[in-house]
Amino acid sequence: MEDRIYINEVAPRDGLQNQPVLVSLEGKLALIQSLCAAGVRSIEATSFVSPKAVPQLADAAELFARLDQTHGVAYSALVPNQKGLERAHQAGAREIAVVLSATETMNLRNINMSLTQALTVCQETIGLAKALGKRTKAYLAVAFECPFEGVVDSATVIRLAEALHSAGADEIVIADTIGAAGPTGVRALLTPLLANYGRTALSVHFHDTRGMAVANAWAALECGLRKFDSSVGGLGGCPFAPGAAGNLATEDLVLLAEQSGLVSGIDLVKLLDTVVLAESLVQRPLGGRSYRWLTSGKYKPASMR
Amino acid sequence: MEDRIYINEVAPRDGLQNQPVLVSLEGKLALIQSLCAAGVRSIEATSFVSPKAVPQLADAAELFARLDQTHGVAYSALVPNQKGLERAHQAGAREIAVVLSATETMNLRNINMSLTQALTVCQETIGLAKALGKRTKAYLAVAFECPFEGVVDSATVIRLAEALHSAGADEIVIADTIGAAGPTGVRALLTPLLANYGRTALSVHFHDTRGMAVANAWAALECGLRKFDSSVGGLGGCPFAPGAAGNLATEDLVLLAEQSGLVSGIDLVKLLDTVVLAESLVQRPLGGRSYRWLTSGKYKPASMR
Numbered sequence: 001m002e003d004r005i006y007i008n009e010v011a012p013r014d015g016l017q018n019q020p021v022l023v024s025l026e027g028k029l030a031l032i033q034s035l036c037a038a039g040v041r042s043i044e045a046t047s048f049v050s051p052k053a054v055p056q057l058a059d060a061a062e063l064f065a066r067l068d069q070t071h072g073v074a075y076s077a078l079v080p081n082q083k084g085l086e087r088a089h090q091a092g093a094r095e096i097a098v099v100l101s102a103t104e105t106m107n108l109r110n111i112n113m114s115l116t117q118a119l120t121v122c123q124e125t126i127g128l129a130k131a132l133g134k135r136t137k138a139y140l141a142v143a144f145e146c147p148f149e150g151v152v153d154s155a156t157v158i159r160l161a162e163a164l165h166s167a168g169a170d171e172i173v174i175a176d177t178i179g180a181a182g183p184t185g186v187r188a189l190l191t192p193l194l195a196n197y198g199r200t201a202l203s204v205h206f207h208d209t210r211g212m213a214v215a216n217a218w219a220a221l222e223c224g225l226r227k228f229d230s231s232v233g234g235l236g237g238c239p240f241a242p243g244a245a246g247n248l249a250t251e252d253l254v255l256l257a258e259q260s261g262l263v264s265g266i267d268l269v270k271l272l273d274t275v276v277l278a279e280s281l282v283q284r285p286l287g288g289r290s291y292r293w294l295t296s297g298k299y300k301p302a303s304m305r
Numbered sequence: 306m307e308d309r310i311y312i313n314e315v316a317p318r319d320g321l322q323n324q325p326v327l328v329s330l331e332g333k334l335a336l337i338q339s340l341c342a343a344g345v346r347s348i349e350a351t352s353f354v355s356p357k358a359v360p361q362l363a364d365a366a367e368l369f370a371r372l373d374q375t376h377g378v379a380y381s382a383l384v385p386n387q388k389g390l391e392r393a394h395q396a397g398a399r400e401i402a403v404v405l406s407a408t409e410t411m412n413l414r415n416i417n418m419s420l421t422q423a424l425t426v427c428q429e430t431i432g433l434a435k436a437l438g439k440r441t442k443a444y445l446a447v448a449f450e451c452p453f454e455g456v457v458d459s460a461t462v463i464r465l466a467e468a469l470h471s472a473g474a475d476e477i478v479i480a481d482t483i484g485a486a487g488p489t490g491v492r493a494l495l496t497p498l499l500a501n502y503g504r505t506a507l508s509v510h511f512h513d514t515r516g517m518a519v520a521n522a523w524a525a526l527e528c529g530l531r532k533f534d535s536s537v538g539g540l541g542g543c544p545f546a547p548g549a550a551g552n553l554a555t556e557d558l559v560l561l562a563e564q565s566g567l568v569s570g571i572d573l574v575k576l577l578d579t580v581v582l583a584e585s586l587v588q589r590p591l592g593g594r595s596y597r598w599l600t601s602g603k604y605k606p607a608s609m610r
Contacts, residue, residue, distance in 0.1 A: 210594075
């Protein structure tokens with residue numbers, strides 16, 4: 001039986017949210033269409049946050065109105081709270097994601113709530129989303145290291161994951177928000193979580209800040225994990241901050257899967273077209289760690305080897 | 306007991322050999338001195354190949370005459386054959402390395418010999434080096450994939466490793482010369498080799514062509530391997546060839562070790578000075594996958610965390 005990985009593409013939301021160049025609705029739809037053409041079947045499309053806080057995603061409702069949710073691609077929307085959920089619901093989103101930072105200070109700095117308050121908001125939002133019949137993902141941000149508190153205790157993450165799971169989350173996503181994880185830490189945290197929730201209800205979200213994202217993805221695969229977030233071209237991170245790097249690039253993850261005998265369902269050659277499109281949309285060079293080689297003409301699809 | 310990795314720095318030889326900017330002898334000595342100051346204790350210093358074939362390393366004898374081999378750093382020299390060995394011996398090299406490509410076509414294209422002929426040359430060179438009292442390493446190049454023959458059968462590599470070991474090689478170095486390996490293949494090949502030779506007599510040499518070097522290093526660590534080649538700043542590869550990328554960068558490997566709780570003995574902050582020096586020598590930007598982050602001011606040495 002083929003061994004498969006499941007990729008949730010996050011470029012349209014996590015990738016775009018901090019980009020200084022405002023991408024038009026048509027541009028976002030073209031990006032999503034290109035991702036679908038490459039074989040992507042799960043996409044974080046946008047977020048229903050305050051348009052003032054994230055002007056890039058102010059067109060969330062218009063975007064959802066234009067998505068075809070009948071052709072086998074799952075589109076999710078990030079919602080910060082019940083108000084965001086209501087907007088997502090009105091816009092027709094079928095799958096939503098909530099985010100909880102794993103530390104006290106990160107919650108205070110980011111959303112001016114204590115960890116307990118933020119957890120309560122997430123639990124209530126998940127409960128309401130489930131009542132509305134939506135598939136619900138819960139992100140645990142800064143799950144490995146917090147920029148304010150340092151290394152995060154895995155027991156805390158395990159406890160918070162259980163609180164979100166108990167609230168009804170269909171999937172827990174462990175996020176290395178600042179790209180600080182190493183493969184040893186990935187294994188140490190994912191092993192007990194996989195034992196608790198299994199590979200269909202657990203996912204990871206890596207950033208490549210320290211150049212460790214591919215190694216971390218491999219460590220996660222080795223643990224048995226099969227669901228990943230990634231962003232085409234590595235789009236994401238803050239383009240102004242020195243040292244900030246983007247998300248785990250989808251092309252790197254697909255190549256890792258191919259080199260490991262795993263099926264991703266994504267056509268790397270077509271995905272390179274998506275990188276070019278994304279570059280034109282954000283008006284800067286993109287591309288993961290393998291991009292230079294992939295575009296050198298030396299890559300051959302598995303079917304042509 | 307501390308778990309330690311052993312890094313053999315290859316920038317002065319493998320890193321420099323294809324660089325278009327000719328680096329002076331003083332420049333090479335400064336590079337080596339900077340590496341030593343960062344804590345590197347094993348350095349591939351040069352190669353005794355034809356000065357016509359590799360003008361960059363024509364000063365091999367002068368370089369060795371200037372090296373202090375009494376202060377705890379092991380310097381090795383690559384030698385292609387007995388003639389090279391004689392030159393290395395006269396220059397005072399105590400440790401030499403021979404290279405055997407694992408495929409018929411690579412040997413024919415590279416040195417105009419069959420695999421059998423090339424193996425014989427290596428065996429004879431190793432035998433003579435041992436008779437001269439030298440520590441001897443044997444590289445198996447294109448051990449995962451050959452640019453002409455494709456994927457290399459692990460049984461072939463295991464057989465050639467044994468032939469080199471039987472000839473007297475103190476250490477076998479498995480080289481992913483074109484950076485084509487993935488972590489699954491690394492594990493599949495290193496596991497039996499580690500069973501045969503143990504971790505003190507086996508090393509790996511990765512290139513980062515496909516962005517997999519850090520993941521491959523992690524896979525090797527997971528197998529139990531502890532000896533690695535790497536090149537500061539990722540120096541190496543052919544700077545003209547599109548899609549060619551350098552060696553596994555020493556800073557990436559040291560960071561991976563630190564993130565995995567392994568001791569390397571190398572001071573990353575000082576090593577960043579070496580990257581800057583190497584950049585000035587080859588007159589182009591260098592730096593591994595973690596370099597941007599390491600130089601952002603966010604990195605803290607373990608002692609300061």
